[in-house]
Amino acid sequence: MTEVPAVEARQTGSQRVVSYFKERILRGHLKVGDRVMPERELAQELNVGRPLLREVMKSLVMLGFLDVRQGSGTYIARADIRVLSDFFTFCLSQEQDILEDVMQARMAIECQAIRLACERANEADLSRIGQWLSALIETLGDPEAGGRADFMFHQSIVAASHSRSLTTLYGAMSELLQRSHVQRRATTYRNPNIVRVLVEAHREVFLSIVAKDADQADRRLREHFAIGDDLRRKSLIETYRSGLERKLN
The missing domain is CATH 1.20.120.530 (GntR ligand-binding domain-like)
Structure with missing residues (x-):
């Protein structure tokens, strides 16, 4: 699995997933409408299990931060106030x-x-x-x-x-x-x-x-x-x- 920075290593797996999206959106690396990398690759990138990644992403979908499109993938969504x-x-x-x-x-x-x-x-x-x-x-x-x-x-x-x-x-x-x-x-x-x-x-x-x-x-x-x-x-x-x-x- 990919080695993660010391600060991220001290976070729980769910915190690393949330931080991944937050930091990349803040830096402009991910924008509304961008496609998120496939689940397997993202799990390796964040050094978390796929079941945990799946659950956290479901929560982000419910909050309106992510949009799952059947047969297409997961995308960054425009949050609903x-x-x-x-x-x-x-x-x-x-x-x-x-x-x-x-x-x-x-x-x-x-x-x-x-x-x-x-x-x-x-x-x-x-x-x-x-x-x-x-x-x-x-x-x-x-x-x-x-x-x-x-x-x-x-x-x-x-x-x-x-x-x-x-x-x-x-x-x-x-x-x-x-x-x-x-x-x-x-x-x-x-x-x-x-x-x-x-x-x-x-x-x-x-x-x-x-x-x-x-x-x-x-x-x-x-x-x-x-x-x-x-x-x-x-x-x-x-x-x-x-x-x-x-x-x-």
Whole structure:
């Protein structure tokens, strides 16, 4: 069998198989549509048994990284973000209090995305963001539909950045983010004053993008996040106090 480097030798067989594809794709040695070498040759190249290689490759097929074509062979596939999103959500859901951490990652992505959107957004992008702003306003009394409209408003801003890296990372968190939007709608959009403040915050964010003012857009978005965070904290305090009063009475 082929001798493998010391670093690879310390890896398990399955790790060597995954690393083989990851490293060669990163280096450009394998691209989407390229045919993978036959199983026997690949097993020798990686110094692993064919049954193990077969099982790991089946997992990579399920994740959308590889494509098996009957009678033709195995090819490098273009990964489907929906599959990666499910995997990412599954991993994060096992962590405690993960939504707060996801929110911090969301802020980092959106603040960079909105700056790029001010430079790169086209008419279709602006129209899409504007449509979701209108939908957001029209669904203030519906936590489910309103939460989705709120999420789509922000997702459309990230899409308007035309950054594949940012949209991929944001997409991987999409299910968790959409759930958080719905939850916040159910708890914070009760007070008319709160509704007015949040609607105005979204409108200011949108107008800043239209004006192509990156600094103002970044500032407005951060203000919007700060407002939302403050409202969430006040809502939790109010819920706790109400629950305590019911118990005492």
